[in-house]
Amino acid sequence: MGDQDAARRLSPRRWRILLYLAQHGSASTRDVALVCAVSRLTAHRDLVWLHEAGLVHRDRSPEDRTHSWWYGVTAEGTDVLRRALTASGRSVPLRLGQRPSGKADALLFLPLVEVSRRNPGRCELFQWLATMETSSWLRQHDLAQVRADGYGVWLQDGRCLWFLVHVDRGPIGDVVSEHERPASGLGGLLVGYRRADRLVPVGVVLLIAQDAEREERLRADLLREPLRNAVATTRQQLLYRYWPDDQLWQVPGESGRRRLVEVGSWPHHVTMPLPPPTS
Template sequence: MGEQGATRRLSPRRWRILSYLAQHGSASTLDVALVFAVSRLTAHRDLVWLHEAGLVRRERSPEDRTHTWWYGVTAEGTDVLRRALTGSGRPVPLRLGQRSSGVADALLFLPLVEVSRRNPGRCELFQWLATMETSSWLRQHDLARLRADGYGVWLQDGRCLRFLVHVDRGPIGDVVAEHERPVSGLGGLLAGHRRADRLVPVGVVLLIAQDAEREDRLRADLLRRPLRNVLATTTEQLLYRHWPDEQVWQVPGRNGRRRLIEVGS
């Protein structure tokens, strides 16, 4: 199928899928079905069509027993998107087609989309910005030195919570002494906030620690040196076992874990 002929036959949903892959990195059929609120069969058909048109590539790991295909945009698909955006006078996102999947996407974005789907009218992930767009949003608020993994707006039971997300990448460096592992790299999560001279305009800053020990060290540091913003912590393990809107978040200085909508100021 020729590229020009393929692009003329792109439906609005396939344009959106192509754009999503270009801005969020790779995704599985299930991810696409979830984000675009379609059946897995419909998502599969759209992705296969885009693949056969040469606009997306697919690969799967030989070590993956589920044999899941992961799809990403090709150079041709990126060029098609860039030309379409430029021709319509819209801005071209930075690093279009060159982004890897964000950890915050897997831990928060996709699960909150699923929670929204299961509870229509009660819950909704109203907005989500991936890492690059979050950086742009921070610059607009004169917080250019602050780095974050995502920004979102969560609606639940008539309440609204705006949040910024930081994900703990674990110990920094190839060789880290065992006694240093619980704290190695944690300072970088908060460095931008400690340098900032203003509040981030969100209800809460979410910090996702790699494990429970690192979360405890993070909370202890926050109790010693509180930040301007309200912060809430959790762990990757808790987010793998529970939905992120549930009682998995701790606010330093307060007892017990709270629901996401309850942690804001």
């Protein structure tokens, strides 16, 4: 099937799947079903159609015991998207079709989407920006020195939380001594905020540590030198075991953990920026 013929036959949902893969890297059938709010069978059929049309490729990880397919957009699929976006007058996102999967997507975005689906009318992930779009949004606010893995707007029980999320990727460098490992690379999560001379326009900065020891180091650092913004921490193990809106988030200086919607606030004298548009 030629690219032009495939493009003409794309349904709105298949366009959405293609754009999601081009902006977020690889995804499983379950991921696509969550994002599109359809059954896994429907997502599977759409992905098979896109694969047969040459717009997506699929692979199985040899380390995955479930032998699940992981899908990504092809060069042909990216070109179809680029032409369609240009023809409709929409901007083409940076590095479209060339992005790796984001850690924040797996740890926060997709689980929050699932929480939203399980609790309609009570909570909703109203907004999410992947890493590239988050960087662009920060530059628009003259905060290019801040590097974040994602931006979101979470609604729950009549409350609203704007947040930036950072994922700790572990020790930095090929050779890190054992006593340096618990703190190696953590400073990079906070340096942009400490260089900023004002609040970053979100209600809270979320920091996801690799493990309990590194989360404790983060909290100790934040107690010694607090940020202007409200901050909350958690660790990857907790996000693998529980839903991310649960009581997993700890504010430095507190002993207990709070629900996600309870960890931040917004100063009344500051005008909250409108969420940037989504794709």
